[in-house]
Amino acid sequence: MGFSKNFIWGTATAAYQIEGGWNEDGKGPNIWDDFVHQPGKVEDNCTGDVACDHYHRYKDDVKLMKQMGVNAYRFSISWSRIIPDGIGKVNQKGIDFYNNLIDELLKNDIIPYVTLYHWDLPSALYLKGGWLNPESADWFEYYAKVVAENFGDKIKNFITFNEPSVFLGCGYLIGEHPPCFKLGSKDLLLAGCNILRSHGRAVKILKENNPDCIVGITLATQPLIPVAKENEQEAYDSYFTCGLGYFIWTMSFWMDPIKFGKFPKQLLDEAGDLFPKISEEDMKLINQKIDFLGINIYEAKYAGNFTRAPGAAHTEVHWDIYPDALKWGVKLNQKRYELPIYITENGMSAHDWVSLDGKVHDPNRIDFLHRYIKGLRDAADEGCDIRGYFHWSLMDNFEWSKGYNPRFGLIYINYETQERILKDSAYWFKSVIESNGDNL
Ligand code: BGC
Numbered sequence: 001m002g003f004s005k006n007f008i009w010g011t012a013t014a015a016y017q018i019e020g021g022w023n024e025d026g027k028g029p030n031i032w033d034d035f036v037h038q039p040g041k042v043e044d045n046c047t048g049d050v051a052c053d054h055y056h057r058y059k060d061d062v063k064l065m066k067q068m069g070v071n072a073y074r075f076s077i078s079w080s081r082i083i084p085d086g087i088g089k090v091n092q093k094g095i096d097f098y099n100n101l102i103d104e105l106l107k108n109d110i111i112p113y114v115t116l117y118h119w120d121l122p123s124a125l126y127l128k129g130g131w132l133n134p135e136s137a138d139w140f141e142y143y144a145k146v147v148a149e150n151f152g153d154k155i156k157n158f159i160t161f162n163e164p165s166v167f168l169g170c171g172y173l174i175g176e177h178p179p180c181f182k183l184g185s186k187d188l189l190l191a192g193c194n195i196l197r198s199h200g201r202a203v204k205i206l207k208e209n210n211p212d213c214i215v216g217i218t219l220a221t222q223p224l225i226p227v228a229k230e231n232e233q234e235a236y237d238s239y240f241t242c243g244l245g246y247f248i249w250t251m252s253f254w255m256d257p258i259k260f261g262k263f264p265k266q267l268l269d270e271a272g273d274l275f276p277k278i279s280e281e282d283m284k285l286i287n288q289k290i291d292f293l294g295i296n297i298y299e300a301k302y303a304g305n306f307t308r309a310p311g312a313a314h315t316e317v318h319w320d321i322y323p324d325a326l327k328w329g330v331k332l333n334q335k336r337y338e339l340p341i342y343i344t345e346n347g348m349s350a351h352d353w354v355s356l357d358g359k360v361h362d363p364n365r366i367d368f369l370h371r372y373i374k375g376l377r378d379a380a381d382e383g384c385d386i387r388g389y390f391h392w393s394l395m396d397n398f399e400w401s402k403g404y405n406p407r408f409g410l411i412y413i414n415y416e417t418q419e420r421i422l423k424d425s426a427y428w429f430k431s432v433i434e435s436n437g438d439n440l
Contacts, residue, residue, distance in 0.1 A: 042402075068422065168191055222298075236335065395411035
């Protein structure tokens with residue numbers, strides 16, 4: 001059976017991680033600009049000021065995508081590039097940049113998938129309280145409106161948020177990412193609910209602008225893999241459990257209200273008065289129909305008492321390797337949410353460098369992807385509705401607080417010269433795309 005005929009094969013990036021041009025052409029600052037400019041926050045004090053200079057090199061980058069044979073590209077829009085203070089005047093030069101990028105993609109038959117929010121909140125909105133401010137839903141609605149009005153005739157596929165668990169968890173709970181807060185459950189619930197309200201408002205605006213557009217949300221997840229058939233129910237139950245101590249990291253905190261119009265009961269019981277009030281109207285918007293669920297998967301866990309063997313396979317950033325991660329991520333989530341699924345991110349960082357022959361050989365990445373994508377195909381064979389796979393990432397880029405050390409790309413970047421080199425894995429990925437995954 002394999003992947004469907006119209007399966008989407010793409011690569012993914014995020015604005016802050018690749019664009020550079022951090023203060024060019026009227027762009028306003030965002031929380032990542034502010035964070036990286038404080039010494040000691042990012043490894044080697046790296047910044048995204050230039051990153052992969054994609055702001056100036058997007059045409060070359062689209063050419064490389066074409067060469068790799070991808071039929072889609074997932075990228076994010078920098079909110080403060082198109083609305084410098086987040087809620088005020090629109091910056092035409094920012095709009096022009098994305099229009100040019102989109103035109104270039106369409107000219108090359110590459111379908112754009114746009115993420116509205118990949119972590120780079122305009123600084124002006126941080127000063128107003130960021131996601132803790134209930135008005136954030138109004139701000140996000142306005143931003144989505146600007147996006148819809150300016151790009152809605154050319155873009156059909158939208159993702160409202162990328163990994164709210166990670167930007168809330170790392171930014172508001174652990175404090176390693178901006179805005180570097182370490183908050184308690186009451187504030188975390190408030191921010192989480194504001195993000196969900198913002199999602200609902202954005203879906204409404206995007207659909208009003210174009211009822212035929214396809215809208216989803218992307219969540220990060222570590223699937224729970226059952227080690228035997230008799231563990232399957234246990235894995236399912238435990239995977240979707242959502243209590244107060246860890247709700248941010250669960251699928252059900254985000255997806256249950258979106259799909260079922262209510263939060264998990266255990267969480268509500270444990271939170272009691274800590275839970276913010278959500279109006280019926282807001283819940284209706286949160287609960288609006290979406291067209292797909294995007295999941296980002298790198299790691300997984302085994303259900304039950306399973307301990308990792310010493311020396312077991314892991315990547316350069318020490319993430320353990322679970323070849324069945326995609327398969328179970330899809331199976332678990334489709335069983336509960338009954339939505340078409342895209343893998344919106346998957347990939348690994350490796351110790352990539354340019355060899356004496358001038359090429360970048362990355363056999364580990366090829367093996368990793370072979371196993372993970374084969375697992376995904378198994379899920380398709382079992383009848384799961386999987387619409388596409390986006391590799392993270394198109395190219396090496398600014399890996400948040402780890403700077404430029406981890407390399408996740410199919411394209412190698414020399415950050416001194418901005419030279420791009422297709423890694424062996426890029427050619428391998430091309431062959432997978434050409435066979436629609438049948439050669440795995
Ligand atoms: C994020 C990306 C990040 C990748 C690898 C995901 O959590 O969406 O921005 O670079 O993982 O860490």
